[in-house]
Amino acid sequence: MWRTTLRFPLFDIDGNPTTVRTALDVVESYYAKENMKRSVPVVSPWLFHTRKGAGYYDMEKRQASGFKSVWQRSMTKALEETGLVERFTEHDLRAKVGSDVDSDIDAQKLLAHANAATTAKHYRRRGATVKPARGFSLME
Numbered sequence: 001m002w003r004t005t006l007r008f009p010l011f012d013i014d015g016n017p018t019t020v021r022t023a024l025d026v027v028e029s030y031y032a033k034e035n036m037k038r039s040v041p042v043v044s045p046w047l048f049h050t051r052k053g054a055g056y057y058d059m060e061k062r063q064a065s066g067f068k069s070v071w072q073r074s075m076t077k078a079l080e081e082t083g084l085v086e087r088f089t090e091h092d093l094r095a096k097v098g099s100d101v102d103s104d105i106d107a108q109k110l111l112a113h114a115n116a117a118t119t120a121k122h123y124r125r126r127g128a129t130v131k132p133a134r135g136f137s138l139m140e
Contacts, residue, residue, distance in 0.1 A: 048074070094123065095122070097123075098111050099125045104116050104124060
């Protein structure tokens with residue numbers, strides 16, 4: 001079985017927060033506000049967790065019961081409180097990560113695929129950026 005360890009940097013080489021760090025800040029802020037309402041605070045390493053701080057994935061049953069409900073409530077809240085206009089799935093987040101890097105090889109490494117063709121076929125959704133031919137302009 002092919003196994004790898006993935007690292008998602010929280011800060012770039014200049015010390016600026018990456019989008020992963022920014023997203024984590026938003027989630028951590030939300031849970032901090034929710035915890036202030038509780039008599040016993042919940043501390044959890046999971047992005048989405050149960051009221052007791054446990055993750056939704058049950059290793060024995062190999063399922064994540066309750067996660068779909070949490071995701072749908074979170075998506076509804078995000079649509080109401082942010083500039084989002086279209087729903088997306090948790091799988092779309094993975095595809096966005098694969099599309100945002102510059103090369104197929106970098107995307108393959110980031111997504112831990114053994115084959116670059118799998119990455120290109122399923123996760124490289126954003127097309128290449130091209131420049132117009134010399135002397136051609138799309139502006140009127």
